[in-house]
Amino acid sequence: MKExxxxxxxxxxILNIVLICLFVLIRIPAQGSIHSIDKNRNENxxxxxxxxxxxxxxSNSRLNKSVFGFLPYWELDSANIRxxxxxxxxxxxxxxxxxxxxxxxxxWPVNWEPVIxxxxxxxxxxxxxxxxxxxxxxxxxxxxxxxxxxxxQQLFFNDIKNTIDTYNLDGVILDxxxxxxxxxxxxxxxxxxxxxxxxxxxFESKELSFATPAVNWESYWNLERAx
Numbered sequence: 001m002k003e004x005x006x007x008x009x010x011x012x013x014i015l016n017i018v019l020i021c022l023f024v025l026i027r028i029p030a031q032g033s034i035h036s037i038d039k040n041r042n043e044n045x046x047x048x049x050x051x052x053x054x055x056x057x058x059s060n061s062r063l064n065k066s067v068f069g070f071l072p073y074w075e076l077d078s079a080n081i082r083x084x085x086x087x088x089x090x091x092x093x094x095x096x097x098x099x100x101x102x103x104x105x106x107x108w109p110v111n112w113e114p115v116i117x118x119x120x121x122x123x124x125x126x127x128x129x130x131x132x133x134x135x136x137x138x139x140x141x142x143x144x145x146x147x148x149x150x151x152x153q154q155l156f157f158n159d160i161k162n163t164i165d166t167y168n169l170d171g172v173i174l175d176x177x178x179x180x181x182x183x184x185x186x187x188x189x190x191x192x193x194x195x196x197x198x199x200x201x202x203f204e205s206k207e208l209s210f211a212t213p214a215v216n217w218e219s220y221w222n223l224e225r226a227x
């Protein structure tokens with residue numbers, strides 16, 4: 001009997017440890033992704049004048065895969081950009097706000113023009129990255145509001161259309177992190193599909209990409225339908 005009791009207690013302890021670990025794994029992304037952590041670290045960064053000498057083309061090699069390079073505003077004046085090793089540059093970040101409108105990245109558009117011009121003249125596509133990463137941490141609630149609020153969607157779609165049209169960008173990538181449970185699956189898939197359809201109406205050929213988890217847990221993302 002004593003051995004049976006100890007075995008039960010041991011199993012209960014293991015189960016508690018597993019539950020605690022799962023809770024931590026679930027909570028950590030909401031507290032801060034690597035993008036969010038880096039953005040907070042550079043909260044007071046002051047963007048400098050653009051330096052075209054740091055935009056590099058070292059070879060004529062041809063890529064056989066799509067290679068995305070995220071370019072945060074706090075790296076804009078110090079990064080060595082190898083255009084020959086990239087198919088896309090994602091401008092990071094246009095920040096989603098509570099009313100659905102977008103805040104431009106610091107230095108936009110003047111400081112970004114050398115990158116955009118050099119990239120596109122080299123055959124590298126330039127996308128606007130839209131995030132839900134205000135300084136302070138991930139905010140999944142602004143995505144919930146966007147998905148369920150028609151007026152917010154209207155502002156969101158208009159800002160995307162105007163930005164792509166005005167600056168001749170090649171598309172958009174959504175970086176919506178730590179989504180609320182109720183927004184995963186059909187809600188985010190339907191919303192992304194609507195954006196895809198709108199881009200097709202506004203323009204002849206603009207790309208839509210989205211940052212998904214490394215593992216499609218419980219098949220929340222219907223990738224084929226979303227794009």
